[in-house]
Amino acid sequence: QVQLVESGGGLVQPGGSLRLSCAASGSIFSINVMGWYRQAPGSQRELAATITSGGTTNYADSVKGRFTISRNIAKNTLYLQMNSLKPEDTAVYYCKAEDSTLYGTRWTKWGQGTQVTVSS
Numbered sequence: 001q002v003q004l005v006e007s008g009g010g011l012v013q014p015g016g017s018l019r020l021s022c023a024a025s026g027s028i029f030s031i032n033v034m035g036w037y038r039q040a041p042g043s044q045r046e047l048a049a050t051i052t053s054g055g056t057t058n059y060a061d062s063v064k065g066r067f068t069i070s071r072n073i074a075k076n077t078l079y080l081q082m083n084s085l086k087p088e089d090t091a092v093y094y095c096k097a098e099d100s101t102l103y104g105t106r107w108t109k110w111g112q113g114t115q116v117t118v119s120s
Contacts, residue, residue: 001107002026002076004095009114016085016118022078022095022111029053029073033098036069036080038091038116045094049080062088085118092116 003025012018020036028034035050049069050058057069068081078095095111 001099001109002028002031002097004097004109004111006093006095006111006114009093009116011117011119012085013120014086014118017081017083018085018116020080020082020093020095020114020116022080024076024078024097026076027073028071028076028078028097031097032100033096034071034078035096035098036067036078037094037096038089039094039113040091043091048093051078082116085116087118090116090118 005023006020008018008020030053033050033052036048037045038048039045047060048063049067051069051071059067066084070079092113092115094113097109099106
């Protein structure tokens with residue numbers, strides 16, 4: 001199990017870009033799934049993007065074509081490149097790591113979250 005620390009959030013104007021980073025305390029090479037989730041005030045936490053240990057990515061329809069999830073294995077870091085940001089993207093963004101087996105989830109780890117605010 002790793003510890004996760006997000007960074008890179010902040011205030012950006014609509015149409016702008018941000019890159020979020022999630023630094024892991026240990027290797028992310030073999031973690032089954034890592035992803036970015038977001039939660040707006042008063043709303044449920046929702047999936048933004050995931051990436052598997054094999055490199056398969058998945059995106060919520062709301063961010064598809066604008067966000068890109070990636071990993072740098074050597075740096076033990078997960079990234080979320082966010083382009084063409086909209087006010088609706090405003091949320092706390094959380095990094096998540098999940099390690100699973102055929103018998104279920106071994107563990108799930110969440111980062112502390114980083115605030116992204118898209119506003120003029």
